[in-house]
Each structure stands twice: as C-alpha cells, then as structure tokens.
Amino acid sequence: MKTWALIVDTWREALARYTLLGFALVSALFLLILTFALNLDIVDGSLAAGTLFGKALEFHHGAQAIDTVVVTGQSIFAGMLYVLGVFLAVFATGSQVPNLQTRGTVDLYLTRPITRTHLLLGRFLGAITLVTVNLLFLCGGVFVIISLKTGVWNPRFLVAMGLILVVFLSFLGFMYLVGVLSSSTPLSIMLPYALYMFSFPLAAHDHIAAAMDSRFWANVVHGLYWVLPKTAEVGRDLTGYVLGKATPTLLPLATTAAFGALCLAAAVVIFNRKSF
Amino acid sequence: MISVRGLVKDFRHWGRRLRALDGVDLEVRRGEVFGLLGANGAGKTTLIKVLLGLARPTEGEARVRGRDPRAASARIRVGYLPEGHRFPGYLTGEGTLRLFGRLAGLPERTLERRAAELLDLVGLADRARDRVGRYSKGMTQRLGLACALLDEPDVLFLDEPTDGVDPVGRRQIRDLLLATRATGTTIFINSHLLSEVERTCDRVAILHHGRVIRQGTVEGLTRPTQRFRLRLAADAPLPAEQLQAVGAAVSSSNGAFEVEVPDLETLNRLVDTLRAERLLIAEISPLRAALEDVFVEVVGEEEAR
Numbered sequence: 331m332k333t334w335a336l337i338v339d340t341w342r343e344a345l346a347r348y349t350l351l352g353f354a355l356v357s358a359l360f361l362l363i364l365t366f367a368l369n370l371d372i373v374d375g376s377l378a379a380g381t382l383f384g385k386a387l388e389f390h391h392g393a394q395a396i397d398t399v400v401v402t403g404q405s406i407f408a409g410m411l412y413v414l415g416v417f418l419a420v421f422a423t424g425s426q427v428p429n430l431q432t433r434g435t436v437d438l439y440l441t442r443p444i445t446r447t448h449l450l451l452g453r454f455l456g457a458i459t460l461v462t463v464n465l466l467f468l469c470g471g472v473f474v475i476i477s478l479k480t481g482v483w484n485p486r487f488l489v490a491m492g493l494i495l496v497v498f499l500s501f502l503g504f505m506y507l508v509g510v511l512s513s514s515t516p517l518s519i520m521l522p523y524a525l526y527m528f529s530f531p532l533a534a535h536d537h538i539a540a541a542m543d544s545r546f547w548a549n550v551v552h553g554l555y556w557v558l559p560k561t562a563e564v565g566r567d568l569t570g571y572v573l574g575k576a577t578p579t580l581l582p583l584a585t586t587a588a589f590g591a592l593c594l595a596a597a598v599v600i601f602n603r604k605s606f
Numbered sequence: 607m608i609s610v611r612g613l614v615k616d617f618r619h620w621g622r623r624l625r626a627l628d629g630v631d632l633e634v635r636r637g638e639v640f641g642l643l644g645a646n647g648a649g650k651t652t653l654i655k656v657l658l659g660l661a662r663p664t665e666g667e668a669r670v671r672g673r674d675p676r677a678a679s680a681r682i683r684v685g686y687l688p689e690g691h692r693f694p695g696y697l698t699g700e701g702t703l704r705l706f707g708r709l710a711g712l713p714e715r716t717l718e719r720r721a722a723e724l725l726d727l728v729g730l731a732d733r734a735r736d737r738v739g740r741y742s743k744g745m746t747q748r749l750g751l752a753c754a755l756l757d758e759p760d761v762l763f764l765d766e767p768t769d770g771v772d773p774v775g776r777r778q779i780r781d782l783l784l785a786t787r788a789t790g791t792t793i794f795i796n797s798h799l800l801s802e803v804e805r806t807c808d809r810v811a812i813l814h815h816g817r818v819i820r821q822g823t824v825e826g827l828t829r830p831t832q833r834f835r836l837r838l839a840a841d842a843p844l845p846a847e848q849l850q851a852v853g854a855a856v857s858s859s860n861g862a863f864e865v866e867v868p869d870l871e872t873l874n875r876l877v878d879t880l881r882a883e884r885l886l887i888a889e890i891s892p893l894r895a896a897l898e899d900v901f902v903e904v905v906g907e908e909e910a911r
Contacts, residue, residue: 335708339694346696434692438753441658441688442709443681605617605661 332444333452340456343429349422350460356418357468364407364475370399400482405572407472408490412497412565415468416526419461419498420505424519426453427509427597436606446602454506454594461498465491486572493568496583500559500590501526506597510604526561533562559586607761607792608634608657612666615652615816626652628816629666634809639783639793641807641824643800643901649816650796651689654763657794658686670761682711685754689765689796691746695739699730699749702738703756710757717756724752727782743770751779755786762786765796780806804828804897812904820904827900833893834873836863839886848879864893 344350371379379386430436430453439449469491477483501522509518531538535555539548563582570576615627626649634640644650655661656668659675673680693702700721707717725731728748733741741749747770754762767783768776783806787793797803803810804824811821820827838844844863846856852875855866867873873890880887 331708332711335705339705342696342701343694346694432692434688434690435694437655437658437660437686437688438691438693438706439709440660441681441684441686442706443678443684443711444709445678448678603662606655 332448333455336449336452337456337459340426340453340460343426344422344460347425349425350464353418353422353464354467356414357464357471360414360468361471361475364472368479370396370479396480397482400476400480401484401486401573404473404476404484404487405569407476408487408572409565409569411469411472411490412494412568415465415491415494416498416501417523418468419464420501420519420522420526422464423457423461423502424505424509424522425515426457427506428513428515428518431509431513431606433606440606447598450506450510450598450601454502457502458499461502462495465495465498469494484572486574490568490572493564493571493578493583496587497559497561497564500586500593503590503592503594503597504559507593507600510597510601525558529558529561532558533560533566556585557589559589561586607636607638607671608632608640608794609669610653610657610666611668613653613656613663613668614665615649615656615661616664626816627656627663630813630816630818632811632818632821634792634794636792637787637790638809639787639795639807641795641797641803641810642813643798643803643810643897644813645798645905648813650813651765652816653813654686654765654794654796658684658763683757683760685756685759685762687747687750687754687762687764687767689769691750693738693746693749693753695737697738698735699725699738699741700734702749703753706753707756712757720756720758724755727755728752729778744772744775747771748775748779751782758789759791762791762793763796764793766799767795767797768799768802776802800896800898800901810897812901814905814908819908820900824897828894828897829900830892831866831895832868833864833866835889835891835893836865836887837889838863838880839888842885845879845883845885848883849876852876852879862889 341350369381427450430439430449440446469488473487476487504525505518505522508514508521512518532551532555535551539551542548542551560582563579564586567576567578567582571578610630610632613627613630614625617624617626628649630649630653632653642650642653652661656663657670657675659677659681662676668675670680670684675681675684694705697705703721703724704717707721712720722731725734728751730745730748730752733745738746738749747767751764751767754764764783768779771779780802783793783795793806795803795807807824809821809823810827811818813819836844844856844858849856849865853868853872854876857864865873865876867876877887877890
C-alpha cells in the first residue's frame with residue numbers, strides 16, 4: 331500500500347509538473363514525423379522507391395531487399411532513440427529527489443511511519459514505471475509504425491528498448507545520488523547529461539591512455555572507463571544487435587548497471603543519515 | 607511519554623560548528639499539553655525534529671513513548687504539523703489526506719472515514735476537491751492539522767500551529783486542540799505566540815540559545831502580582847485621590863480599574879475607604895504576570911549573565 335501510494339504520487343507529480351506531458355508530446359511528435367514523412371514503395375519484397383519528407387530516396391545498387399532496409403533503418407532509429415529516450419527520461423525524472431527534499435515537504439513524508447529507504451526506493455520505482463511506459467510508447471510506436479509500413483517485424487528492436495531502460499536506470503541511480511547530495515534540480519539533470527557525454531570518448535580509453543605522458547593519468551583514464559557507465563559500447567551493441575550483426579556483450583552492460591546500483595545505494599545511505 | 611536527556615545537536619556549516627541544542631533535559635507526561643517557548647533561533651524546531659527522527663542528535667538521547675524516534679515504527683500514531691509546511695500543490699485536500707494516510711499505513715476504509723471526518727472538522731469539506739495550491743495560508747494550516755490528526759495520534763507535535771491564521775481560525779484551532787487533548791492525546795506545541803500557549807498549555811519550557819532556562823506549569827510561572835482588578839457596581843466613579851492617599855496606585859482600562867498595592871494591609875485599607883464612601887464593590891481579583899512578561903524577564907536575566 332505504501333509503495334503503491336509512492337508510485338501514484340510520482341505519476342501525479344510528473345503529470346502536474348508537465349514533465350509527463352512533455353515526454354509524451356516529444357515522443358508523439360517523433361512518431362507523427364515517422365508516420366507521415368517516411369513513405370516506402372515495396373514491390374515483390376524489395377524496396378523499389380521511397381520518400382523522406384517528400385524527397386525521393388536514392389538507392390545506388392538498384393532495388394534493395396526490404397528486410398535489409400528495415401533492419402538498417404531500425405538500427406539507425408535505435409541509435410537515435412538511445413540518445414533521445416535517455417535524455418527525455420532524465421529530464422522527466424530529474425526533479426524527483428530535489429522536490430522531495432524541499433524544506434516543509436520532506437518533513438511531511440519522513441514523519442510518517444515509513445523508512446527512508448522505503449520512501450526513496452518507492453519513488454525510484456515510480457520513476458521506473460513512468461519511464462518504462464513512456465519508452466514503451468516511443469520505442470513501441472516506432473516499432474509498430476515501421477513494421478506496419480514494411481510488413482517486416484523485427485523483435486530485436488524491442489529488445490533494444492530494454493537496453494535503453496538499463497542505461498537509463500544507471501543514470502537514474504546517479505541522479506538520485508546527485509539529488510540527495512545537492513537538492514538541486516538543475517544539477518540533477520545537468521550532471522547525468524555531462525556524464526553521458528563524458529563517457530563516449532572514454533570508449534577510446536586505450537588510445538587516450540597511450541597518449542598520456544604520466545602513468546598516473548593513464549591509470550586515471552582506465553579507472554574512469556571501468557567505473558563510469560559505458561554508454562558508447564552499449565549504444566554500439568544495441569545498434570549492432572538490431573542489425574542482427576552482434577549480441578550485446580555482458581561487461582559494458584553489467585558495469586553500467588553496477589555504477590547505477592552503487593550510486594543508488596550511496597544515495598540511500600546518505601539519505602538515511604541526513605538531518606532535515 | 608516524551609523524554610529528552612542531555613540532548614546536544616550541532617550543525618556544521620562550511621566547517622563551522624553551530625550548536626542548536628545544548629544539553630536539553632525535558633519530560634512530557636501522558637495527556638499533557640506542553641508548550642516550548644523561545645525566540646527565533648532558540649532551537650525549538652530542531653528539538654521537535656530530533657523528537658520526530660528528522661534530525662540525528664549529536665549527543666544525548668530522545669525517546670517518544672520509550673522508543674528511539676528514528677525507527678519508522680516509533681512514528682505510528684504520532685502526528686506532526688511542521689512550521690512552514692508545503693503540501694504538494696498538485697494534490698487536492700482530499701488527495702493529500704489520502705496520500706499521507708496511506709503512508710501512515712491506514713486501511714482504505716478507515717482512511718476514507720477519517721479523511722471525511724477531519725475535512726469536516728477543520729471546515730474544509732466544501733474545498734476538499736480543490737488543489738492545495740489554491741488554498742489560503744489559513745486553509746493550508748487547517749489541512750496540516752487534519753493531516754496530523756489522521757491516524758488518531760497518541761502524541762501530536764505542532765510547530766507554530768497558529769502561524770498566519772486569522773483570529774477566528776486561531777480560536778478554531780485552539781478548540782480543536784482542546785478537543786484532541788480531551789481524548790488523551792499528548793500535545794507538544796512550539797510557539798512564540800505566548801498568549802496562545804498560555805491559554806492552551808499545562809506546562810511550558812523556555813528555550814534560549816539551545817538550553818532550557820525555565821520550565822514549569824503555566825500557573826506556577828505566571829505568579830500572582832501585587833496588582834488587582836477592581837470593578838465597582840453601577841459604574842460609580844473611583845475616588846482616586848483618596849485611594850492614592852492610602853498608598854494604592856490606580857489606573858483604568860476597559861471600564862475596570864487596576865490598583866497596585868505594596869501589601870495586603872494597603873489593599874484592605876483601600877476596601878475600607880471605598881466602603882466608607884458607600885461604594886459597592888462588584889469584583890476584586892488578583893492579576894497574574896502574563897507569560898509574556900515572565901518570558902521577557904527570564905530571557906532578559908539570562909542575557910544579562
């Protein structure tokens with residue numbers, strides 16, 4: 331009952347602060363563009379012609395097998411959604427902890443007979459349900475539109491959504507830590523974005539470390555690579571998986587998830603020790 | 607019901623240590639209405655926060671119903687109205703009670719009954735479906751009180767309960783508190799509105815710079831003075847010059863007279879003088895020092911040390 335109350339509260343807050351509406355509107359806009367801007371002409375299982383925003387698509391090797399075109403397109407969309415989905419989700423949930431910790435509000439929640447751990451994790455669960463539903467709408471919508479237009483149903487695209495969710499959860503854990511420490515919504519949104527961007531070049535940590543003069547700094551670069559989420563590798567695995575060319579490797583995904591879990595655990599410990 | 611022993615609370619701010627509570631000892635008995643008085647920054651809110659598990663004590667211990675308030679289960683049937691509370695503005699009055707009632711673990715049926723009863727009791731039944739963001743300060747305060755009373759608390763903590771409330775609202779809140787007290791609830795009030803505390807509380811403590819500098823019953827602290835209220839029948843004029851001659855200082859306010867005498871002998875001579883003038887005395891009653899006077903005096907003495 332208490333957990334359910336916290337989940338419902340998270341949804342109400344997202345609804346009232348228009349973050350849920352914003353997420354849904356951007357997703358709907360993306361889906362509408364996809365519905366009306368992309369037109370494909372399929373003849374005998376091959377793509378004979380296509381237009382994007384009314385402009386004819388050119389195929390240099392004659393008619394393409396529709397399966398190849400669809401999975402290639404889906405792979406591109408998966409890459410786009412990987413960035414868009416995580417960014418929207420971070421934006422939609424960034425204010426959760428700072429709002430909870432607002433003076434005069436936190437007292438009302440914490441003086442109920444509920445543990446602080448339960449309170450924080452209940453809201454975390456609320457954020458997961460919120461983002462899962464939105465990702466289902468966005469990614470599921472893209473999947474349905476492309477599949478209906480082409481008649482090719484590639485379930486790998488839906489698995490990609492799971493990978494996006496795992497990466498988002500890792501960032502959500504980080505956001506909770508930043509939120510508990512700073513009580514600042516701008517910081518809770520900006521730092522995950524910065525981390526997301528920062529983790530991309532770290533994929534080339536071997537090259538960066540080799541260019542370092544000092545062994546210490548080389549180790550720092552390697553250390554950061556292993557500690558921080560591996561967004562570049564997960565993204566690469568995700569697009570490769572949708573293409574059917576690769577299976578997601580466990581290590582980048584596991585270390586990304588571990589980063590989020592550690593951040594969340596730290597957030598819970600600090601929240602429990604904090605005086606309000 | 608509530609006990610505090612050698613309680614110290616330090617806050618750190620940019621490496622500087624700020625002591626909010628400095629060895630506080632308090633005891634509040636079951637069914638008592640206890641008032642904690644103090645100027646702004648005296649440590650009143652910090653003490654309440656420690657008693658509710660919102661802040662960790664640096665030293666000493668606090669117990670509510672014999673339990674450490676930091677344990678979630680210790681907060682079952684404990685109500686709290688924080689100072690400057692901010693209910694989520696997106697919830698309705700009814701939704702607010704439902705959310706906090708569910709977090710308190712109230713069964714749905716009980717919650718439905720209590721929410722309706724309390725909204726009616728605090729006069730918000732007709733605004734129950736309006737968003738809290740549209741409530742006035744007084745309405746929010748009454749909603750806060752309803753929220754604090756949701757699970758029929760054994761102990762009720764109120765931090766500035768009449769802050770920002772108009773006189774009619776204050777009287778409603780006072781009546782509500784007295785009705786709650788009649789059910790056996792222990793009430794702990796933080797306030798700097800001394801007249802309110804004087805009317806509501808059985809015992810009070812004065813907190814100054816984080817230390818309890820005086821505590822006792824309201825009756826005991828507001829000791830009798832050498833001043834008396836005097837009222838004559840049929841609005842007869844007072845022979846002021848003759849009374850001054852017997853050694854009484856006389857002043858008038860709101861249709862009655864206040865006389866100050868050095869001792870009871872003078873008071874009796876004053877009565878003799880009035881009777882000799884064939885004036886009919888309707889009332890003579892001793893005046894007590896107001897709690898505000900006691901507070902100012904005690905804090906002043908402490909500052910002078």
